[in-house]
Amino acid sequence: xxxxxxxxxxxxxxxxxxxxxxxxxxxxxxxxxxxxxxxxxxxxxxxxxxxxxxxxxxxxxxxxxxxxxxxxxxxxxxxxxxxxxxxxxxxxxxxxxxxxxxxxxxxxxxxxxxxxxxxxxxxxxxxxxxxxxxxxxxxxxxxxxxxxxxxxxxxxxxxxxxxxxxxxxxxxxxxxxxxxxxxxxxxxxxxxxxxxxxxxxxxxxxxxxxxxxxxxxxxxxxxxxxxxxxxxxxxxxxx
Numbered sequence: 001x002x003x004x005x006x007x008x009x010x011x012x013x014x015x016x017x018x019x020x021x022x023x024x025x026x027x028x029x030x031x032x033x034x035x036x037x038x039x040x041x042x043x044x045x046x047x048x049x050x051x052x053x054x055x056x057x058x059x060x061x062x063x064x065x066x067x068x069x070x071x072x073x074x075x076x077x078x079x080x081x082x083x084x085x086x087x088x089x090x091x092x093x094x095x096x097x098x099x100x101x102x103x104x105x106x107x108x109x110x111x112x113x114x115x116x117x118x119x120x121x122x123x124x125x126x127x128x129x130x131x132x133x134x135x136x137x138x139x140x141x142x143x144x145x146x147x148x149x150x151x152x153x154x155x156x157x158x159x160x161x162x163x164x165x166x167x168x169x170x171x172x173x174x175x176x177x178x179x180x181x182x183x184x185x186x187x188x189x190x191x192x193x194x195x196x197x198x199x200x201x202x203x204x205x206x207x208x209x210x211x212x213x214x215x216x217x218x219x220x221x222x223x224x225x226x227x228x229x230x231x232x233x234x235x236x237x238x239x
Contacts (some may be wrong), residue, residue: 016085020092024062024085030176031058041082045075053163053179060167066092071162122199128173128192135188140167149189152182173199 015021021041029036031054039048044053058074068091072131078084128148135150136143138161146155157165163179170177172194185191 003224011171014086016082016089021082021085021088023065025081027061027065028058028081031061031174039081041085042080044079045081053159056160057164057179060164061171064087064168068092070123086218106176122196124189124196126193127173130187131169131188131192131195134168134172135165138168146188147172148185151187153186157182169195 010192016024018040025039026036032039032050048146049060055075059070059075061093062068065086070087070091074147075084078087090151091136100127123173132143132146132150135155135157136146139146139155139157154164159179162182166177166179166181175198177198181194182191185194187215205220
């Protein structure tokens with residue numbers, strides 16, 4: 001560059017695909033417990049009230065939905081929902097992972113006329129086995145190292161690991177629990193009973209799985225994004 005020349009301005013980063021941005025903002029709304037329509041995607045996470053635990057929860061849910069492997073610390077380099085969505089889109093492009101269809105939830109098929117009432121919720125024992133597998137994955141240990149009534153404090157589940165664990169629990173069972181649930185239910189047995197109680201007392205309308213949704217579920221199992229037990233729980237809740 002000769003004297004007197006000025007550097008060319010850097011090109012603005014490409015905006016993320018609309019469906020990826022809408023999905024990230026929707027997840028963020030769930031995490032913050034606010035209407036996603038109120039979120040300005042160019043506003044910083046800090047100004048939106050995000051703390052370290054909520055950041056872990058957000059990233060865990062996004063990774064679960066998209067099959068990505070983004071770290072919570074990546075949000076330092078992508079401090080707004082818009083820039084974070086661009087990172088998610090870049091990860092999907094790099095790994096050739098399928099993007100979720102537009103919308104927050106799969107469309108529900110009309111219930112069959114012969115059906116009467118929602119399917120039975122999974123029992124606490126079945127839930128406990130699913131939670132054991134999820135907790136083992138979070139802690140990076142073998143599932144057999146965790147007893148059926150393991151105490152979370154004894155397993156060194158700190159606030160960050162707890163937030164990731166609860167985010168996975170919410171994804172599996174369709175709940176909206178916060179990480180503090182582990183303080184009120186401090187071991188696997190108590191947490192499993194709590195989840196079973198929530199599913200019994202607040203059953204959600206079942207949505208029939210179509211061929212495409214079933215393929216997505218099977219792909220998630222094959223790609224190790226869902227365990228077989230998690231898939232069975234989801235199938236049982238859809239009839």
